[in-house]
Amino acid sequence: MIRDLLPDDVVAVAFDELGMTDEAALAAMYPVEAEQIARAVESRRIEFAAVRACAREAMSRLDVPPGPITRGGRGMPIWPAGVVGTLTHTGGLRAAAVGPVARIRSLGLDVEPHGPLPEGVLEAISLPEEAAWVTAAREEEGTVHWDRLLFTAKEATYKTWYPLTRRWLGFADAHITLTPTHVDGRSASGxxxxxxxxxxxxxxxxxxxxxxxxxxxxxxxxxxxAIVLRPGGGG
Structure with a gap:
């Protein structure tokens, strides 16, 4: 699914492809990475290590030498020279997408389990127009959790934005428009x-x-x- 969202010059890798155990991913971290996450709970350390293992595999497919991917401001990853990327982990899915800086300015990817947001969260993350659209979309096609989709779009926006501005972007600071192009009940895209x-x-x-x-x-x-921003500004 992730690859379908990305152009050919962006490499996406999911942890399940690597044939690694969680223990192996932890052991493969660079010392500076391990130090940054040392005080976290085990599940968080595993997620941190797993997505970086995915990222390094993606880098190898781009013929970029592997290196540490440290955590910068607001938790955003700091990428080795020559690449930009994005990390995501949720509900057992851990993945990275990486592209060359010559062709990709910034990337944002967010994956979530397909289920409704908890009560009250939609109101917290949406503009009034967005919330109204979600309500209308639910009435027209109830098999898609449009509120969860909106959340992923907000997160992908932030992941694209922050590395280029170093400024916070709140949920109310971007207006999302979602256009379905295919919905069949079990899958959808747009x-x-x-x-x-x-x-x-x-x-x-x-x-x-x-x-x-x-x-x-x-x-x-x-x-x-997923959002892919080109150096000229286009997606």
Whole structure:
């Protein structure tokens, strides 16, 4: 599912592909990575290690030498020279997507188990227009948890935004438009548009971040959103 959301020049790897145990992923961490996560609970350390194992495999497929992927501000990963990427882990799915900096400016990927958000969360993460759209979409097609999809799109937006601005982006700071292109009850897919509502200036010297475009999909019990930003600003 993740690969279907990404262009050919972005490499996506899920932990299940690696044939590694959780213990092996922990042992494969660089000392600086292990130090950063040393005080976390075991489940968090395993997630941290597993997605980095995925990222290093993706880097190897891009012919980029492996290296540590440390945790920077707001928990965002700091990537070795030559690549940009995004990490996601949820409900037993752990994955990374990585692309070359020559062709990819920023990436955002978020995967969630396909289920409704807890009571009250939709109101906390959405603009009034977004919440109204979710309500209408539920009435038209109730097999998709549109509220959870909206959450993944918000998270993918933030993951794309923060490395280029080093500024917080709240749930109310981007307006998400979700356009279904295929829904059959067990799977679904479509496009997303994320319009930034705050100061769009970036710190990397590239164009302002006024709008992101991406794709979303539902399959095999997970729902995901992905954004790929090109150096010229296009998706």
């Amino acid at each position: 496009e997303l548009r994320s319009r930034i509502l705050v100061d769009p200036r970036a710190v990397d010297g590239g164009p302002d971040l006024g709008e992101f475009h991406g794709r979303w999909a539902l399959r095999d019990g997970h729902i995901a959103s």
